[in-house]
Amino acid sequence: xxxxxxxxxxxxxxxxxNLVLNCSFTDSAIYNLQWFRQDPGKGLTxxxxxQSSQREQTSGRLNASxxxxxxxxxxxxxxxQPGDSATYLCAVTFNDYKLSFGAxxxxxxxx
Amino acid sequence: GAVVSQHPSWVICKSGTSVKIECxxxxxxxxxxxxxxxxxxxxxxxxxxxxxxxxxxxxxxxEKDKFLINHASLTLSTLTVTSAHPEDxxxxxxxxxxxxxxxxxxxxxxxxLTVL
Numbered sequence: 001x002x003x004x005x006x007x008x009x010x011x012x013x014x015x016x017x018n019l020v021l022n023c024s025f026t027d028s029a030i031y032n033l034q035w036f037r038q039d040p041g042k043g044l045t046x047x048x049x050x051q052s053s054q055r056e057q058t059s060g061r062l063n064a065s066x067x068x069x070x071x072x073x074x075x076x077x078x079x080x081q082p083g084d085s086a087t088y089l090c091a092v093t094f095n096d097y098k099l100s101f102g103a104x105x106x107x108x109x110x111x
Numbered sequence: 112g113a114v115v116s117q118h119p120s121w122v123i124c125k126s127g128t129s130v131k132i133e134c135x136x137x138x139x140x141x142x143x144x145x146x147x148x149x150x151x152x153x154x155x156x157x158x159x160x161x162x163x164x165x166x167x168x169x170x171x172x173x174e175k176d177k178f179l180i181n182h183a184s185l186t187l188s189t190l191t192v193t194s195a196h197p198e199d200x201x202x203x204x205x206x207x208x209x210x211x212x213x214x215x216x217x218x219x220x221x222x223x224l225t226v227l
Binding site for chain 2: 042043044093098104
């Protein structure tokens with residue numbers, strides 16, 4: 001069974017600092033990996049999707065890397081803003097399309 | 112693009128009643144949709160895979176007679192919680208995969224169910 005772990009569980013930083021969120025998974029035979037953002041009481045917003053053949057994806061201040069062999073992905077958020085405060089979830093999928101989620105990292109950016 | 116809606120956004124019902132939740136892909140077609148539930152401060156748990164025109168596939172431990180899923184068209188899946196009890200109170204979220212995507216899932220805003 002695929003297990004997805006996210007460290008740390010919570011993170012608090014001052015505005016402007018760069019954020020580094022870690023995700024690890026036990027089975028490297030993934031199809032893709034997706035990073036999501038969830039605000040309290042809301043659904044999920046897809047941030048980045050990395051195919052298994054890719055090493056990274058970038059969107060604005062966000063950059064996600066993928067190292068399949070070591071079972072790791074890292075989400076970098078540059079120059080954090082209070083609006084970045086949310087829970088960030090990573091999830092992996094195999095060719096059956098099912099997503100296995102980590103427990104998330106709750107980020108607080110202090111103004 | 113790739114917008115998924117859910118209706119209702121929240122619902123309160125009495126124990127023993129049934130509640131239907133709709134999941135719609137607004138600007139794309141999806142043969143596959145998924146239903147998740149999320150407890151407070153926990154991650155999402157996959158309940159079932161909904162396939163258009165066929166029976167849903169339920170995850171282990173999910174009662175198919177309690178959580179009825181119908182995927183009647185390429186843009187609509189419904190989840191009916193039958194004979195709801197307080198322990199069914201949860202946040203239910205659906206997702207959908209566009210036909211032309213690399214299996215990227217797009218999520219609805221969720222439905223908060225409270226059973227009294």
